[in-house]
Amino acid sequence: MVERVVPESGRRRRRPTKQGAVLSERMIVETALRLVSQHGAEALSVRRLGAALGADPSAIYRYFRNTDALLLSLADELIGRAQEGWEPTGDWRADLRAIGLRIHASYRSNPQAALLAAHRTTGRAHETRAVETILGVLRSANFPDPLVVRMYHAFVDQALAFAAQDAAALALPQAAHEADAEVWHAVYGKLSPATHPNIAATFPLLADDMCGSGYPFALELMLDAMAARLPAASVPGDGSGDRRARARRPANRA
Numbered sequence: 001m002v003e004r005v006v007p008e009s010g011r012r013r014r015r016p017t018k019q020g021a022v023l024s025e026r027m028i029v030e031t032a033l034r035l036v037s038q039h040g041a042e043a044l045s046v047r048r049l050g051a052a053l054g055a056d057p058s059a060i061y062r063y064f065r066n067t068d069a070l071l072l073s074l075a076d077e078l079i080g081r082a083q084e085g086w087e088p089t090g091d092w093r094a095d096l097r098a099i100g101l102r103i104h105a106s107y108r109s110n111p112q113a114a115l116l117a118a119h120r121t122t123g124r125a126h127e128t129r130a131v132e133t134i135l136g137v138l139r140s141a142n143f144p145d146p147l148v149v150r151m152y153h154a155f156v157d158q159a160l161a162f163a164a165q166d167a168a169a170l171a172l173p174q175a176a177h178e179a180d181a182e183v184w185h186a187v188y189g190k191l192s193p194a195t196h197p198n199i200a201a202t203f204p205l206l207a208d209d210m211c212g213s214g215y216p217f218a219l220e221l222m223l224d225a226m227a228a229r230l231p232a233a234s235v236p237g238d239g240s241g242d243r244r245a246r247a248r249r250p251a252n253r254a
Contacts, residue, residue: 075117080126107163114167
């Protein structure tokens with residue numbers, strides 16, 4: 001695709017598509033997400049997208065300068081969906097848990113798109129709002145800014161790494177997915193205590209746990225580690241430490 005994006009004001013008099021709809025950036029993104037979800041990464045082409053929209057493929061140039069710009073918009077849409085309906089509670093730990101689980105769920109619900117987008121930095125509205133929100137949750141808990149930045153980095157990377165890994169597993173053909181699951185019983189379940197005592201001792205628990213995602217527990221471990229680094233004046237989770245710290249500041253220090 002070539003660089004000839006048309007400003008919003010220049011798009012308004014476009015003719016409807018064959019389905020009678022007027023193209024918009026949001027319609028293109030939602031259609032692209034649906035195509036990728038149904039047919040995989042190869043569906044992200046101007047030709048297939050134009051056919052699905054009932055529009056000339058060249059019309060997409062008016063909204064996205066190239067396929068990478070479209071991909072970044074898909075990534076930003078997944079981030080936006082993770083934020084829909086979220087409201088802060090004032091409990092930093094509960095808020096981070098909810099944000100992390102929402103990110104993970106959003107990518108798992110669109111595994112094919114997650115494979116394309118989980119590692120990208122969009123710089124778009126949904127992503128910048130998410131960054132601002134997470135930093136705000138950490139700063140409101142009274143963590144110092146240098147630690148806030150490192151915690152933010154670790155928190156987001158953990159959520160996206162698990163999301164990408166779990167999305168990759170979900171995107172496998174059903175036969176491959178079932179074969180991978182069967183390995184735990186066909187191989188690990190038959191290992192001898194004489195040669196693999198730790199696997200044999202934990203196998204029933206191991207096989208059961210490996211059927212799900214490790215992210216929720218990994219997230220709790222991260223939140224525990226964060227709480228251990230709270231300044232001494234702060235109380236984990238309820239925000240009161242931040243309020244007490246502000247109350248103790250001299251009046252001339254805003």
